[in-house]
Amino acid sequence: MPITMQELADMAGVSRATVDRALNERGRVNQKTKDRICQLAKTMGYEPDLAAKTLASKNKIFRIGCILNSRGNTFFNDVEKGIQSAIDELNGFNIEVTTRSPEHLNASCQLKVIDALYQEGIQALIITPLNVPEIADRLNALIAEGIAVVALTADILGVNYLSYVGCNHLKSGQITANIAGLIAPPGARILFVLGSKSLLGHSQRLEGFLQILNESYPDMQVLDIIENQDDDFISYNLVHNYIADHPAIDLIVFAAGGSTGGIRAIQDSSCHCRIICFDLTSHNRHYLEEGLISCVLCQEPYTQGYQALKLLSGYLLLGKSPDTDRYYTKTEILVKNSL
Structure with a gap:
């Protein structure tokens, strides 16, 4: 899985903003620090999307809807933090993200939220989908209209989505x-x-x-x-x-x-x-x-949220399809002394 700007910042011992300035020539950065960040980025295979910068200069707004089954589930707090980090990195790239949560964990509530985002004119959708036929049918209808879909944290059968991001x-x-x-x-x-x-x-x-x-x-x-x-x-x-x-x-x-x-x-x-x-x-x-x-x-919720939005933004801005239709995050086992 590609290294993120935040991970690069952690490795370099600097802020994500410093990495952004060093790699994208945005403001002053100590030359030694800049050289160290650039060398680390090269070693770890991180490359800024130069083509995205060009496309972002256009006036088109790319709208991404995000549906998380987050009511009463604090796991999704970290998922949303990952999404927000990706949004921060895309500042200036004309990406707008609207996040919604169904009131209840059932198909009718999820369908209402999908339809509401569709009416708002989204070009892409991140969703934690219920694995039921009516949701699959609605998502396939969106895909047929050219709306890209990423399944996040929960998979679904019978949908030709762009990719699944989450735990195995x-x-x-x-x-x-x-x-x-x-x-x-x-x-x-x-x-x-x-x-x-x-x-x-x-x-x-x-x-x-x-x-x-x-x-x-x-x-x-x-x-x-x-x-x-x-x-x-x-x-x-x-x-x-x-x-x-x-x-x-x-x-x-x-x-x-x-x-x-x-x-x-x-x-x-x-x-x-x-x-x-x-x-x-x-x-x-x-x-x-x-x-x-x-x-x-x-199951790395932060990474799940971050990766889902980065996949969709790359697809919208660059027309770049994911390398795989399955991005599995690691399952880590923690006991008391792990903390």
Whole structure:
């Protein structure tokens, strides 16, 4: 995956603005610092889009719509930070980005937001799509009209999008099962909590988890699968009620958002189980430091947001198609001492 300007700045020990000035001749930079940045950029394969500068001088405005299922899911805070960093780098390139979040995690709400952005005249769309036929049909209709689509953090079947940017969810589910085999007792009873099976990534994560469990840990039992809509309030109620009826749980896997509410439900109960979560939100970091969570799997949300917008801007400004239709981010495993 190409190095970003922010990553280049971190390597050089300077601000992103300093890198921008050094590479694009915008303002004064110490010559030694400039030479060091330029050499590092060459070594790491970073090249500014000179052609984009030329196209940006034209008066055309490129409008990108962005639909994130972010209500109640703090994972998307870092996704949006990545998007904003890419927007900052594109300052002056006539790129306008409008970000919206559906009120609820269902197809009708997502369709309303898609149609609203379409009416605003977007040329491209970044979306965390629900994997349902009506969304696929609507996205294909947009693509047929020349609107480029990037699927971000969640994949979708049957759509000829420009690219998918996000985690390899099947693989992350397999990794989670391997961790479960290491930390849970033999014959462990497991509660699996995901956001929605309508999100392909969530169902793939479950698929990968069950695959490895069946192959390598057949004595372990998944008691139930709960869908919490990535919502902490819903998660609290579902987990609280389930524990009340089934207190003998050895491991709870929160495979998506809503873990904060679910963990509070565990704390309010007499359940003493191991916990695996996804994404290093501020709450998950606290629970990991306290030892309440055994481990957290991270999927580079900042990079996902940044890369999605850079792909689309390159396509709009330069007519450059992505090198691949799959940009998988890394899945990092964090334990208490990793912090």
